[in-house]
Amino acid sequence: MSMETGRARRTAASTEASHAATGVVPAVRMSSVSVAYGKTVALQDCSFEVARGETLALLGPSGSGKSTALKAIAGFENVVSGRVEIDGRDVTALPPSARGVGFVVQQYALFPHMTVRKNVAFGLQARRTPRAEIKPRVDEVLRMVGMFSYADRLPRELSGGQQQRVAIARALAGRPDLLLLDEPLSALDTRLRQDMLIELQQLRRDLPDVAIVHVTHDQAEALALADRIALMRNARLESIDTADRLFHRPPSEFAATFLGGADILPVRATTDIAAGEIGVLDHGGLPVRARSVDGVAADRHVALAVRPWAWRFTSVPPENGFEVEVDDVQWRGSTRHVRVRIVATDQRLGVDVPVLDRAPEPGERLFVDVAPHDVHMVPADKSA
Numbered sequence: 027m028s029m030e031t032g033r034a035r036r037t038a039a040s041t042e043a044s045h046a047a048t049g050v051v052p053a054v055r056m057s058s059v060s061v062a063y064g065k066t067v068a069l070q071d072c073s074f075e076v077a078r079g080e081t082l083a084l085l086g087p088s089g090s091g092k093s094t095a096l097k098a099i100a101g102f103e104n105v106v107s108g109r110v111e112i113d114g115r116d117v118t119a120l121p122p123s124a125r126g127v128g129f130v131v132q133q134y135a136l137f138p139h140m141t142v143r144k145n146v147a148f149g150l151q152a153r154r155t156p157r158a159e160i161k162p163r164v165d166e167v168l169r170m171v172g173m174f175s176y177a178d179r180l181p182r183e184l185s186g187g188q189q190q191r192v193a194i195a196r197a198l199a200g201r202p203d204l205l206l207l208d209e210p211l212s213a214l215d216t217r218l219r220q221d222m223l224i225e226l227q228q229l230r231r232d233l234p235d236v237a238i239v240h241v242t243h244d245q246a247e248a249l250a251l252a253d254r255i256a257l258m259r260n261a262r263l264e265s266i267d268t269a270d271r272l273f274h275r276p277p278s279e280f281a282a283t284f285l286g287g288a289d290i291l292p293v294r295a296t297t298d299i300a301a302g303e304i305g306v307l308d309h310g311g312l313p314v315r316a317r318s319v320d321g322v323a324a325d326r327h328v329a330l331a332v333r334p335w336a337w338r339f340t341s342v343p344p345e346n347g348f349e350v351e352v353d354d355v356q357w358r359g360s361t362r363h364v365r366v367r368i369v370a371t372d373q374r375l376g377v378d379v380p381v382l383d384r385a386p387e388p389g390e391r392l393f394v395d396v397a398p399h400d401v402h403m404v405p406a407d408k409s410a
């Protein structure tokens with residue numbers, strides 16, 4: 027195992043150890059939880075904690091086990107081994123209704139024949155909340171999500187974003203200490219997603235003591251909303267750390283590529299590089315400088331991860347970079363994404379150019395340059 031992967035694990039472990047040391051009971055504790063559907067292992071040996079008032083994003087590609095982990099917390103999956111605790115209580119064998127969590131799914135799941143008000147009140151009535159309490163509580167949560175004036179409408183008379191707000195209000199009506207959100211924005215168009223992101227940030231401020239677990243495959247959503255991110259891959263939790271550290275000090279190739287779309291360069295250290303120092307590495311016979319967070323020994327094979335915005339095109343041989351040929355250019359709104367090939371090694375890289383700058387043309391030969399502190403040294407990924 028690499029030094030850098032070890033660092034991320036230590037950070038997560040020390041957060042959890044400190045909870046134990048201070049006697050603070052986390053809102054959620056998953057201990058070695060596994061879930062299988064027949065022969066498909068959907069979640070393997072998954073452990074993490076979520077503190078009260080914390081937002082944890084479960085982030086990963088499709089099929090990586092995010093929803094399964096969320097459903098295991100909510101009680102909609104049969105856990106084959108491991109233990110789920112909510113507020114210090116072992117709920118592994120309890121049905122969803124006995125767990126006291128609010129759950130919002132991707133597709134709103136409102137009752138079509140009931141008004142907004144009735145949809146939100148439904149769970150409270152089912153739980154035999156006294157009648158006198160129901161109306162003020164429904165009003166309160168509808169106001170919180172900005173849907174009070176729509177209380178008498180039917181779901182089909184609302185936009186997708188409005189329906190999702192009602193679904194969130196319904197989840198909040200039971201005053202849960204734990205809110206589980208499963209891709210709540212993924213059915214919405216880009217503009218609405220942006221608006222809803224701002225509203226979820228406001229909701230976070232309105233509910234400072236509620237723990238939120240937010241499943242998403244969208245890194246922007248995770249970075250905007252989460253205190254910590256749990257990166258999921260192939261039914262396992264790969265890394266868990268603060269959003270800031272995972273992004274700026276990715277512990278693995280997967281973290282660097284999934285968060286921020288890095289490209290990976292295989293390299294070999296030419297000398298010992300001490301922790302925090304910049305040293306020279308070899309990429310297919312070409313020198314490249316990078317900083318090592320934890321230090322690396324001479325001749326070790328590692329990988330360099332570079333995000334597309336870290337490269338600069340230059341017409342003269344660079345201080346730290348390569349000669350490249352342009353393969354293709356893709357316009358992505360505020361940037362053009364230029365795919366290039368390192369001439370000497372055929373390695374592919376992506377380079378973002380602000381849309382107001384000139385982007386090179388396919389077939390053009392020029393150079394790319396990068397500052398050594400914008401290059402992340404990560405362990406070579408043997409499973410990739």
Ligand SMILES: Nc1ncnc2c1ncn2[C@@H]1O[C@H](COP(=O)(O)OP(=O)(O)OP(=O)(O)O)[C@@H](O)[C@H]1O
Pocket residue numbers: 063066067068069086087088089090091092093094095243
């Ligand atoms: N009901 C089911 N029966 C059988 N296999 C399932 C079932 N639900 C999920 N799986 C499988 O379990 C694995 C994890 O699925 P899960 O829904 O947790 O992934 P996910 O990361 O949430 O993906 P997505 O972002 O696509 O929703 C996948 O391989 C999936 O095909």
